[in-house]
């Protein structure tokens with residue numbers, strides 16, 4: 001496993017994304033800029049500099065423990081959380097569905113840390129590093145899976161390549177947005193990735209909804225839904241502890257992947273994402289944020305301002321580039337300014353389309369469709 005610190009995964013874009021179970025990581029200039037700023041004079045505070053060792057936990061708030069699981073790609077790790085529920089625990093997110101992660105879960109079970117059992121498994125959203133072991137864990141503990149309806153159905157659709165979630169649909173959408181035909185075989189090659197790393201996704205669930213209060217031991221966690229990264233991503237806020245389990249919605253050092261999904265070619269996920277971020281601004285400034293990647297931190301309002309500015313700058317650059325008609329494929333170099341490999345291009349296409357769609361719906365760009373390619377032009 002490559003070290004998180006050596007690799008510098010914190011200056012990379014979040015590459016885990018629906019259907020890209022073993023995806024590479026995109027490293028756009030835009031994210032490096034944002035991270036560099038934070039490296040020099042970060043307004044964020046990181047109260048827990050020490051990382052949990054593999055198979056160990058660190059308590060970050062009364063009754064809330066942090067564990068870290070490996071990821072077999074450049075993002076390197078995911079943070080998972082255990083909440084005390086009487087003698088039992090609630091698991092929040094499950095880790096990637098591979099042997100390495102299951103071995104660490106087994107270590108925790110054998111160490112009797114989970115000796116009294118698990119009352120529930122809560123998943124923030126359907127991406128493979130979050131639900132990869134949902135089937136395995138719920139079976140191990142005979143515990144129910146708590147997840148939003150959209151995320152539950154998305155996981156099953158991706159497992160089955162149904163509901164427009166198949167790679168053929170993605171390849172067609174990206175071709176329509178200017179991606180060269182030569183990338184199609186690479187896109188189709190990944191058609192089994194999701195099922196491979198999310199084996200045995202549960203066939204039943206307990207639905208969680210916006211505003212739900214989930215009682216866990218002495219605490220109540222309010223569900224705040226976020227949009228734009230996944231269809232109905234749950235975050236959990238505990239007012240009495242001053243803690244937000246933010247999933248992938250608010251990350252300290254990397255920007256969350258915001259992509260147009262293949263099943264929603266007209267989607268405007270960037271608008272959804274920015275609106276969701278603004279809702280988190282209503283939480284207290286001193287909230288301890290527990291993100292899925294990176295370190296727990298305080299300074300959420302500052303981080304939200306950084307992320308908002310990051311996207312505003314990208315939109316301004318795209319607007320300038322679209323003085324002449326451009327497809328999503330033709331603006332990749334504007335957004336990412338370096339050579340992208342075949343996997344990275346897929347994430348980049350999704351992100352480029354998300355930004356173009358935002359400008360189009362805002363009235364700043366017009367959409368020009370010819371028989372083969374969709375392009376955008378200012379005015």
Ligand SMILES: [Zn+2]
Pocket residue numbers: 016017125127229230248
């Ligand atoms: Zn995600």
